[in-house]
Amino acid sequence: MRPTITMRMRTSDEALALAAASGDGEAFGLLIRRHYDRLFRFAWRLTGSQHDAEDLTHDICAALPAKLRSFRGEAKFTTWVYRVMMNAATDRARKSQRRAKARDGWGEDYKRREAEAEEARAAQDWLTTAMSSLPEELRETVALTLGEELTQKEAAEVMGLSEGTIAWRMSEVKKHLRALAEQEGI
Amino acid sequence: MSDDDDLKKLARALRDAPAPKDSAKDAALRVAEENFARLQETDPAARPSQDRATRPGFLKGLAMTFSNNLRPLLLTTSSLVVLGVGFVLVQPNLRPSFEDAETQAVAVEPMLTEGRERVEADATEPVIVESLVEEPVIALKEAESFAAGQSRLQASPAAPKVQGAIAQRSIIAPRQETRPVIEPPNTERFPDADPNTLKITSEEPVSTFSIDVDTASYAFVRRSLNNGQLPNPEAVRIEEMVNYFTYDYPAPTGDTPFATQVSVTETPWNTGTQLVQIGIQGELPAIADRPPLNLVFLIDTSGSMDSSDKLPLLIQSFRLMLPELRPTDQVAIVTYAGSAGTVLEPTPASERAKITIALENLGAGGSTAGEAGLRQAYALAEDMADDGDVSRVILATDGDFNVGLSGVDEMERFIEDKRDSGTYLSVLGFGRGNLNDALMQTLAQNGNGQAAYIDTLSEARKVLVDQLSGALFPIAQDVKIQVEWNPAQIAEYRLIGYETRALNREDFNNDKVDAGEIGAGHQVTALYEITPVGSDAIRNEPLRYGEAIAATGSSELGFLRLRYKEPGAATSQLIETPITGTPGKPGFAAAIAGFAELLRGSDYLENWDYGDAIDLASQSRGTDRFGYRTEAISLMRLAESLSN
Numbered sequence: 001m002r003p004t005i006t007m008r009m010r011t012s013d014e015a016l017a018l019a020a021a022s023g024d025g026e027a028f029g030l031l032i033r034r035h036y037d038r039l040f041r042f043a044w045r046l047t048g049s050q051h052d053a054e055d056l057t058h059d060i061c062a063a064l065p066a067k068l069r070s071f072r073g074e075a076k077f078t079t080w081v082y083r084v085m086m087n088a089a090t091d092r093a094r095k096s097q098r099r100a101k102a103r104d105g106w107g108e109d110y111k112r113r114e115a116e117a118e119e120a121r122a123a124q125d126w127l128t129t130a131m132s133s134l135p136e137e138l139r140e141t142v143a144l145t146l147g148e149e150l151t152q153k154e155a156a157e158v159m160g161l162s163e164g165t166i167a168w169r170m171s172e173v174k175k176h177l178r179a180l181a182e183q184e185g186i
Numbered sequence: 187m188s189d190d191d192d193l194k195k196l197a198r199a200l201r202d203a204p205a206p207k208d209s210a211k212d213a214a215l216r217v218a219e220e221n222f223a224r225l226q227e228t229d230p231a232a233r234p235s236q237d238r239a240t241r242p243g244f245l246k247g248l249a250m251t252f253s254n255n256l257r258p259l260l261l262t263t264s265s266l267v268v269l270g271v272g273f274v275l276v277q278p279n280l281r282p283s284f285e286d287a288e289t290q291a292v293a294v295e296p297m298l299t300e301g302r303e304r305v306e307a308d309a310t311e312p313v314i315v316e317s318l319v320e321e322p323v324i325a326l327k328e329a330e331s332f333a334a335g336q337s338r339l340q341a342s343p344a345a346p347k348v349q350g351a352i353a354q355r356s357i358i359a360p361r362q363e364t365r366p367v368i369e370p371p372n373t374e375r376f377p378d379a380d381p382n383t384l385k386i387t388s389e390e391p392v393s394t395f396s397i398d399v400d401t402a403s404y405a406f407v408r409r410s411l412n413n414g415q416l417p418n419p420e421a422v423r424i425e426e427m428v429n430y431f432t433y434d435y436p437a438p439t440g441d442t443p444f445a446t447q448v449s450v451t452e453t454p455w456n457t458g459t460q461l462v463q464i465g466i467q468g469e470l471p472a473i474a475d476r477p478p479l480n481l482v483f484l485i486d487t488s489g490s491m492d493s494s495d496k497l498p499l500l501i502q503s504f505r506l507m508l509p510e511l512r513p514t515d516q517v518a519i520v521t522y523a524g525s526a527g528t529v530l531e532p533t534p535a536s537e538r539a540k541i542t543i544a545l546e547n548l549g550a551g552g553s554t555a556g557e558a559g560l561r562q563a564y565a566l567a568e569d570m571a572d573d574g575d576v577s578r579v580i581l582a583t584d585g586d587f588n589v590g591l592s593g594v595d596e597m598e599r600f601i602e603d604k605r606d607s608g609t610y611l612s613v614l615g616f617g618r619g620n621l622n623d624a625l626m627q628t629l630a631q632n633g634n635g636q637a638a639y640i641d642t643l644s645e646a647r648k649v650l651v652d653q654l655s656g657a658l659f660p661i662a663q664d665v666k667i668q669v670e671w672n673p674a675q676i677a678e679y680r681l682i683g684y685e686t687r688a689l690n691r692e693d694f695n696n697d698k699v700d701a702g703e704i705g706a707g708h709q710v711t712a713l714y715e716i717t718p719v720g721s722d723a724i725r726n727e728p729l730r731y732g733e734a735i736a737a738t739g740s741s742e743l744g745f746l747r748l749r750y751k752e753p754g755a756a757t758s759q760l761i762e763t764p765i766t767g768t769p770g771k772p773g774f775a776a777a778i779a780g781f782a783e784l785l786r787g788s789d790y791l792e793n794w795d796y797g798d799a800i801d802l803a804s805q806s807r808g809t810d811r812f813g814y815r816t817e818a819i820s821l822m823r824l825a826e827s828l829s830n
Contacts, residue, residue, distance in 0.1 A: 020222070023226050025219070025222060025223065025226070028218075028219070028222050029215075029219060032215055032218050032219075033215065036206065036211055036214065036215060037205070037206060037211075040206040040210075040211070041203040041206075044203045044204060045200050045203060050204055050207075053206075054206065054207065054210040054214075057206070057210070057214055058210065058213065058214040058217065061214040061215065061217060061218035062214075062217045062218060062221050063221075064218055064221075064222075065218065065221045065222040065224075065225045066221070066225060069490070070488065070490055124199075126195075126199065127196070127199035127200070130196055130199075142196060142200065143200065146193065146196055146197035146200050146201075147197070147200040147201065147203070149201075160557070160558070170193070173193070173196075174190075174192060174193060177192035177193070177196065178192065181192065
């Protein structure tokens with residue numbers, strides 16, 4: 001009667017997470033394979049660096065077995081894991097005492113990297129400049145809304161804030177970007 | 187370009203995220219699975235068929251998922267169904283009983299030192315479950331359905347009808363399964379701080395730091411050693427270990443709220459240097475005169491607190507404290523888990539039964555909404571405050587403190603604002619494996635409070651009861667110490683500990699810069715290791731082109747300046763004392779400092795080892811009325827055998 005892996009491919013994240021929390025290794029394996037890429041991309045959107053994103057995702061994966069025990073199935077797994085990731089990113093930045101400089105640090109390795117195409121490089125430079133111009137909380141907000149394509153309601157849930165705050169933050173983001181565009185225009 | 191175009195451009199750029207490298211992905215997945223497997227090995231509780239289901243929060247989530255029947259396929263996960271059953275069996279014993287404080291103390295203590303498994307005395311005694319709560323019944327019913335076949339499940343996605351009869355009576359289960367202590371991968375965090383280095387007096391004659399009355403590090407070290415492990419060197423903060431003990435300092439006289447004593451001794455580990463011990467003794471105002479106290483207990487009830495060395499110990503600790511309170515004092519309780527909530531509205535301390543009931547009804551479950559809880563606790567504390575009252579939020583947590591999205595910086599500012607408006611914060615840490623020591627320190631420092639680590643009920647008594655007056659009644663705040671060493675006498679010096687409390691030289695006279703507070707009766711001890719001019723222990727050659735040091739003619743070793751503010755005052759007062767004297771014999775503080783240096787792996791100890799620390803501590807033990815020093819010596823012995 002045990003469900004086969006194929007059957008479980010359709011099992012919800014939440015059910016897998018709860019099963020994993022209770023010791024089901026197969027469920028855990030399915031769950032992390034299902035979400036690794038998403039987590040990595042989110043980490044990249046938070047840090048702007050392939051290297052940091054890999055490290056951060058690695059740390060999350062390592063900590064997830066223990067962390068999962070606090071997953072209660074009350075929120076969606078993705079909501080929960082985004083929150084775990086965001087806290088880990090914050091802690092990491094603080095721990096390495098780069099917090100003060102984190103603002104300048106977004107996209108560090110892109111600055112060094114030889115761009116293959118001029119156009120791609122220009123786009124990347126703009127992104128680095130734009131993200132670096134945002135304070136941390138706005139950067140996290142855009143990573144969730146624009147990057148992960150969460151609705152404002154979903155982003156609010158991840159961040160433990162009201163929907164109104166997210167809306168307000170997005171208008172702040174627009175202001176920052178407008179200021180940036182004006183600067184470039186000069 | 188319109189604003190929305192800007193956003194679209196940003197969205198496009200962000201979505202164009204690179205792909206992860208396969209090597210990184212493989213490594214991460216591998217480590218995840220290894221850790222998962224390790225966790226199952228070390229924690230039999232995680233197996234689906236056993237007491238894994240003892241966490242109410244977890245089961246609530248599970249039962250909710252069942253009852254909503256969101257996805258019928260979910261039920262094909264057999265382990266989940268079994269879990270539901272497991273929950274039914276152990277539900278009646280989820281909350282420990284606190285009928286008798288002393289009995290409980292005995293039950294809590296041994297498991298902290300003995301290790302993995304604690305078997306309740308009545309572990310095998312069967313118990314018949316008479317009645318069952320609704321949620322598990324639903325889970326059971328689903329288990330039943332599952333056995334009956336999947337097709338039926340999928341055909342009836344509507345909420346299950348509760349067939350209570352199936353689950354009632356006649357379920358025989360052991361009262362309590364073996365209750366192992368969960369040992370998940372260690373996620374404890376400590377502040378990064380490099381040990382203080384040796385300074386050359388002629389180059390940097392002034393040393394400035396804030397006092398620190400925390401003792402959390404000592405309790406942490408004790409727990410680790412009792413557990414058979416040398417502590418993480420980063421967890422060892424020398425000043426906190428030294429300050430765990432009280433020393434024989436004179437009581438203050440006159441108007442100053444504290445007395446300062448400076449003594450010079452030989453250095454146990456280096457014949458060429460000396461130790462300067464600066465001791466501060468806070469006055470103990472007559473307890474009868476103390477102002478009414480408003481306490482808000484902010485209690486972490488997240489799922490991770492559901493461990494016998496956490497929530498039950500915490501509840502016991504607070505119960506110990508209640509008899510010490512006066513009828514004019516007020517107590518309120520706020521919990522935070524998935525959401526923050528007020529469990530007990532402000533209640534006069536005279537209604538002890540009501541407070542006790544509120545404490546005993548706490549149960550762990552849910553994830554952590556620390557920030558919301560903190561805000562709520564402060565709001566309550568402000569409501570409770572009358573003129574002249576002392577208000578304090580006491581945060582009790584295992585470190586799973588989710589600062590929310592506003593981040594640590596904003597949280598610090600928030601606590602600082604509240605501190606300035608007269609509400610202070612103390613932080614009590616519980617449990618192991620997850621303690622965010624760095625955050626505890628930060629919060630308590632910004633809230634003018636004490637951070638303590640509670641590992642046993644006796645430690646709870648020490649922190650909360652013996653020192654209740656001290657921890658809760660500040661007598662001086664923003665206490666800063668600055669020592670100017672005399673380069674004509676002292677070639678080199680080194681502040682022992684206080685790494686996380688360093689201040690800039692100019693901060694000393696700046697009253698806007700925050701520093702530590704002293705509570706009633708508190709003691710603070712700071713040690714410097716100094717190398718006199720001409721000693722063969724000088725480590726730095728004099729500069730060939732440096733200026734010759736002018737002899738000042740002063741025989742003073744240095745000059746101690748101390749600044750403090752009266753509670754609530756905006757401007758500081760200054761106390762000045764020259765440091766003089768011929769070295770005497772080193773005392774117990776030196777033994778503890780040396781012990782801490784050994785645990786940290788210090789470079790300054792020459793060949794001095796644990797055996798020497800034990801000798802020195804034994805010689806200087808004194809009367810040791812409460813046995814704290816004797817305990818320290820046995821910890822040194824443990825460290826000695828573990829380090830070999």
